[in-house]
Structures are given as C-alpha cells and as structure tokens.
Amino acid sequence: MRDLTTREAEVEVLSGLGRKGPACLRLRSAAGTWLLDAGFGPEAGDPFRREWLLGAERVFITHDHIDHIGGAAEVVAAGLPIHCTRQTARALPAGEQVHILPEHGRTEVAGVTVTTGRNGHALGGVWLHFGLGEGLFYSGDWSEESDWFAFDPPPAAATALIDASYGTDDVPQSERRAQIGRWLDALDARQVLFPVPPSGRAGELALMLLARGRGEVSLDPACQAAVAAALEAGGLAPAAQALAPLLGRPFDPAARYLLCDTPNADGGMAGRIVGEWRAAGRLGRDAAVLFTGHMTAPARAIAAQGGTFLRWNVHPPLSDQIRMLDRIGARRFVPLFCARPEAYPDLTRTGAVPALSGKVIV
Incomplete structure (x- = not known):
C-alpha cells in the first residue's frame, strides 16, 4: 500500500465493480480510512464481508436500501461511527454511533469538507462529495427523472464514482x-x-x-x-x-x-x-x-x-451519466454496479476516462 501525500486520496472499490453486488468502497487519505456504504446483496449469496472493515475508522452510508446499508450490523458491532442522514439512521440497528449528515449541505469531518445533496432515489438518500484532491464525487444510487424525490446537482469533482446500474442502456x-x-x-x-x-x-x-x-x-x-x-x-x-x-x-x-x-x-x-x-x-x-x-x-x-x-428508472440512463460527468467536470470515473464496465471506454462524448482497475488516486 503506497504512502499518500497530504493532498492525495485513494479509493478502492471493495465491492460494486463489474456486477450489481453490495456497495462498499474504501477511501484512504491523510484524514483516515473511511468506508463508503456497507451493503449486503441484493442477492442472498452476496453478504457484507467483515474483512472490509479492517483499518476503517468511520463509515458513510448514502441511503437505506439493503445493498448499501445491509452490513450496518457489522459496522455497529465493530464500534465504528456512522455518518448518514437522519432518515437513513432510522434503519440502523441498535447501538449505533451516528453523526447526522444534512440532506443538502456541508459538514466538516476530520478536517475534510463533506458536501451532501438529495439523490433523487430514496427517502433521506444523498450523494457524497469530499473536498479531497481536486474533488471526489460518490453518487451512491441516483436518479434525475423522479416525480417524487428531489435531486440536488453536485459541485465540481475531477474524480467521480458513479451509479451505472443500467450500464449503457439509454431508455428514458x-x-x-x-x-x-x-x-x-x-x-x-x-x-x-x-x-x-x-x-x-x-x-x-x-x-x-x-x-x-x-x-x-x-x-x-x-x-x-x-x-x-x-x-x-x-x-x-x-x-x-x-x-x-x-x-x-x-x-x-x-x-x-x-x-x-x-x-x-x-x-x-x-x-x-x-x-x-x-x-x-x-x-x-x-x-x-x-x-x-x-x-x-x-x-x-x-x-x-x-x-x-418492466423497468422503472430509479438509476440514471446513459445520457444522464454522461451529463453528470460533463456537469461536474470529471476527468476520471468509475462506473459502479453494472455488469459490463468495460463497455465504457467506447464512450467519446465526454473527456472523462473510465478507471476499471478498482483503484483510483484522487
């Protein structure tokens, strides 16, 4: 594991790259080692793995769907603080150490500015933006097509970890x-x-x-x-x-x-x-x-x-993925939760380069 400078951060996708599996990513920076989501499933044979918690100091959970929050009992058992919105916290097991995130606003965590916004996907669900490097955006799950949930556009970020659950499907x-x-x-x-x-x-x-x-x-x-x-x-x-x-x-x-x-x-x-x-x-x-x-x-x-x-869009079709990358000025991105991330190098409508190794320096 390489040493990071005070201006760098590293993201490792522990689960969620190459298939629709549990969401769990490790974010490492001078501020510490953090997990982004702690999912289980959605298939019964896809558990949250306890070893993902090794070295983690805190966990951020974007929303209360099982493939993002299903491993919360393991997080609580490990005694780690959890950062999530008040609504998401209602789905946590007893004994949790919760630090409430606003659904739309900024929070300082260990010297890092964490910006949140409503994700258009779930009640109390948010995307996360970390003031690390030239900006790191983690969408969790997101949608901009809902008549029910509101969506807040995120700030600029050179690195984007985006919900690509529908892959290159582009049906609105x-x-x-x-x-x-x-x-x-x-x-x-x-x-x-x-x-x-x-x-x-x-x-x-x-x-x-x-x-x-x-x-x-x-x-x-x-x-x-x-x-x-x-x-x-x-x-x-x-x-x-x-x-x-x-x-x-x-x-x-x-x-x-x-x-x-x-x-x-x-x-x-x-x-x-x-x-x-x-x-x-x-x-x-x-x-x-x-x-x-x-x-x-x-x-x-x-x-x-x-x-x-018959699909009802709760994740972004391809056009919305591309618009997001253009909107935030991303130069590199990881397409999460889809079966064929390797399809993304064929995209030429954005200058963002897909990072498919599972690790990216922010």
Missing part, C-alpha cells in the same frame, strides 16, 4: 412509463401487485397509477408509513402532495393496484399476497405481479409463474 423514464401503461391496458381488469421498496419506488409508482385513474390504488402499512414520513419531512418534488389522500386508509388487498413491501416479494406484505394468490390459483390467471427493479432469485421464480418485469 418517459418510455418506461409508456411501456408500463401499455402492459396495464392489456390486462383488462386483472389485479396487479407492485412489489416495491417503501422508501424508494412506492411513492413515484403510486403517483403514476393515480394519474392513470383506472382503478383503486392501495398502499400496504410499510409503504404508507414511508410515504407519510416523506411528506412530513418535505423536500420532495412538487407532485408528491397528490399522495396525501391515500394515507390513513386501511390497506385493501382487493384493490386493483397494490403497492407492497418487499421489492422482490420474498417477504413483507408482497410475499404474503403472492402466497395467497398462489394458494387460490390466482397467480397468472386473474392476478399478476409487476417487478420494476433489480430481480433476485425469488422474484424471478414468481415472474415465471405469473409476473412480468
């Missing part, structure tokens, strides 16, 4: 919305379950379904709680208030459209509904499941019986 949200609409129209009166992360797609899919106006929309208790917390916290996109009338209503499993936790229907109310539909012989007959995000093995099994996958 407008087309995703149209695809889902056509599929729903073809179902006639069939009942549809949308398995969702409550603090993620629940709000924006509910907005889309309400705008269609072709059937009752019902949120399970976990989704209602997340939507209510989001509306109370504020800082959402202007359209978000349209969901207020859905709150406080008892969950109705007979409604046309059901928005339920968990996103892969492997637990929570979504898992329960699928189990009931299977037992009654309804799955694939008069009831369907629409998966809109990354599918794990349980979700793929359900889809084979009576489900469909």
Whole structure:
C-alpha cells in the first residue's frame, strides 16, 4: 500500500465493480480510512464481508436500501461511527454511533469538507462529495427523472464514482412509463401487485397509477408509513402532495393496484399476497405481479409463474451519466454496479476516462 501525500486520496472499490453486488468502497487519505456504504446483496449469496472493515475508522452510508446499508450490523458491532442522514439512521440497528449528515449541505469531518445533496432515489438518500484532491464525487444510487424525490446537482469533482446500474442502456423514464401503461391496458381488469421498496419506488409508482385513474390504488402499512414520513419531512418534488389522500386508509388487498413491501416479494406484505394468490390459483390467471427493479432469485421464480418485469428508472440512463460527468467536470470515473464496465471506454462524448482497475488516486 503506497504512502499518500497530504493532498492525495485513494479509493478502492471493495465491492460494486463489474456486477450489481453490495456497495462498499474504501477511501484512504491523510484524514483516515473511511468506508463508503456497507451493503449486503441484493442477492442472498452476496453478504457484507467483515474483512472490509479492517483499518476503517468511520463509515458513510448514502441511503437505506439493503445493498448499501445491509452490513450496518457489522459496522455497529465493530464500534465504528456512522455518518448518514437522519432518515437513513432510522434503519440502523441498535447501538449505533451516528453523526447526522444534512440532506443538502456541508459538514466538516476530520478536517475534510463533506458536501451532501438529495439523490433523487430514496427517502433521506444523498450523494457524497469530499473536498479531497481536486474533488471526489460518490453518487451512491441516483436518479434525475423522479416525480417524487428531489435531486440536488453536485459541485465540481475531477474524480467521480458513479451509479451505472443500467450500464449503457439509454431508455428514458418517459418510455418506461409508456411501456408500463401499455402492459396495464392489456390486462383488462386483472389485479396487479407492485412489489416495491417503501422508501424508494412506492411513492413515484403510486403517483403514476393515480394519474392513470383506472382503478383503486392501495398502499400496504410499510409503504404508507414511508410515504407519510416523506411528506412530513418535505423536500420532495412538487407532485408528491397528490399522495396525501391515500394515507390513513386501511390497506385493501382487493384493490386493483397494490403497492407492497418487499421489492422482490420474498417477504413483507408482497410475499404474503403472492402466497395467497398462489394458494387460490390466482397467480397468472386473474392476478399478476409487476417487478420494476433489480430481480433476485425469488422474484424471478414468481415472474415465471405469473409476473412480468418492466423497468422503472430509479438509476440514471446513459445520457444522464454522461451529463453528470460533463456537469461536474470529471476527468476520471468509475462506473459502479453494472455488469459490463468495460463497455465504457467506447464512450467519446465526454473527456472523462473510465478507471476499471478498482483503484483510483484522487
């Protein structure tokens, strides 16, 4: 391990390069050794590895989705301080040492300026910008297409660690919305379950379904709680208030459209509904499941019986990735969470050079 000058920093991608796996990166500088995210999964066979904590002095968590926060119990057991927003801290296990980050603002940590902004992806979710070298930007997961979550543009950074979950796919949200609409129209009166992360797609899919106006929309208790917390916290996109009338209503499993936790229907109310539909012989007959995000093995099994996958963008398509790199003036970037990062050298619309080794000097 090379010695760093006081003006340098080094990032090593411990997990998250070359596949959709747990998010965990090591940031080393004169200020110390820090971890960026501590994820588990999303597949059951992708645990957070305890050895990633070796030498770490503090951990920054961007948002509360399992592939970014799922290893938090190991962090707490190691006695390390965790830096995250107040909303994300609600998902941490007991015994945590939390240092609250603003959803939009600046914080000094061990002499380093840490700037945060809303990531357009999850309730309380933020991107991170570190005042190291010529600027280091870590997007975590991000989206600029949401009608529900707000997004704050980040400051300039020569080095960018960006969410590239969709790789070089460049289909915009407008087309995703149209695809889902056509599929729903073809179902006639069939009942549809949308398995969702409550603090993620629940709000924006509910907005889309309400705008269609072709059937009752019902949120399970976990989704209602997340939507209510989001509306109370504020800082959402202007359209978000349209969901207020859905709150406080008892969950109705007979409604046309059901928005339920968990996103892969492997637990929570979504898992329960699928189990009931299977037992009654309804799955694939008069009831369907629409998966809109990354599918794990349980979700793929359900889809084979009576489900469909149609993506709802919660990560940036290629055009947004390129615009981000241009906007912040990045000269080098790491495309995270995608299966083929090697595809990125073919991009010529930005001067940023992809760093694919898993290590980069800031």
